[in-house]
Amino acid sequence: MPLVPVPTVLVDMNMPRVREFSSRLRFDPNRGRIWLDERRMVLLHAASFSSLREELIAALGMDTARGLLTRIGYATGCRDAELAMRSAGPSINLEDIMCAGAVLHALQGFVYPEHIRRVANPRDENYHGEWLWKDSLEDEGHIATHGIGPHAACWSGVGYTSGYLTTYAGRRILVREVECRAQGHTQCRGIAKPVNRWENAEEDLRFLEPQQPVTAVFGGFQVQTPAGPAATSAEAPPTATAIEDSPLVGGSAAFHVLRHKILRVAPTRATVLLLGESGVGKSLVAREIHRVSRRAALSPVPTPRARAASKPPMAARCSSTRSAPSASPPKASSCACCKRATSSAWAATRPSARTCGCSPRPTRT
DSSP: OBBBOOOOHHSSSSTTTHHHHHEEEEEETTEEEETTOOOOOEOHHHHHHHHHHHHHHHHHHHHHHHHHHHHHHHHHHHHHHHHHHHHHHHOOOOOHHHHHHHHHHTTTTTOEEEEEEESSSSTTTEEEEEEESSSSSHHHHHHHOOSSSSOOOHHHHHHHHHHHHHHHHSSSSSEEEOOGGGOOOOEEEEEEEGOOOOOTTHHHTTTSSOOOOOOEEEEEEEEEEESSSSSTTTTTOOOOSSSOOOOOOOOSSEEEEEEEEHHHHHHHHSOOOOOOTTTTTTTHHHHHHTTTTTTTSHHHHOOOOOOOSOHHHHHHHHHHHHHHOOOOOOOOEEEEETEEEEEEEHHOOOOOOOOTTSSSSSSSS
């Protein structure tokens, strides 16, 4: 059975490059799969997503649900930025990357983004971007259930745009929704700037960073996330949060996966094995696991085992090319008559040995 053709509604959108990206979307009902290039996709009812959103809010609370959906959007934006940059190749320019992000975001059906203002490149320090998010699925469902309130509701849209721009820029770009229909505004509007140019950026960053495992109630049952057995009375509570004072800095989807794993294992008594080549940061991750664990205030920070060599292999090789050897090589020795070459070191360790019948010791030359 041939693949189902791409629906015409996708190629009728009034956006540049939409036909190119929609041509990469393929439906394979024989295998139950939808593909966008090599990535498997999912087609979900809007009502199902809204129901899932409300279940998360009811079970975890507004802030925890917001953080979860924001981080999912962030990871999606990171992956879409990688896809867009890989598709454009080395000739990529700013207009292409911004257009591709809008198209990929719109193809997912959550929102129709309209870029209204941009100052500089996202890789520049003075970058400033603004969008309108039209027909947002999130605020429609939020208004239908909770009505107009004091908080913005386009959580995954904020995460998606932050992740997309961060991946392209190679540094953290923070998007904040300054107007939302869920707050009573006529439209949803987001502003993007480097994180160091925002005041009170930590208020938004806390929704982008993984959080410590929590105990929640699902369907009347108390369910604990995989955080291991409870701490004994000899253990102190965690003394650090996920963000403050952390030596780990990153914004990619892989980095957030690593952060999640750290926060899941840190409260437990499990033994952690860190694998990787020299210089990838194993000791840094080990210190971070200890820092956010319950044992941080009771025991010193673990130190990695020292290598047998006094210097790392690369440093040793570099220094050997710049400095002379500390000791001169042994002087050559030979027998006075047969000229058999030996070494002074060998002669010193074998005082009774003879190199021939003419002399009891080799003669230095």
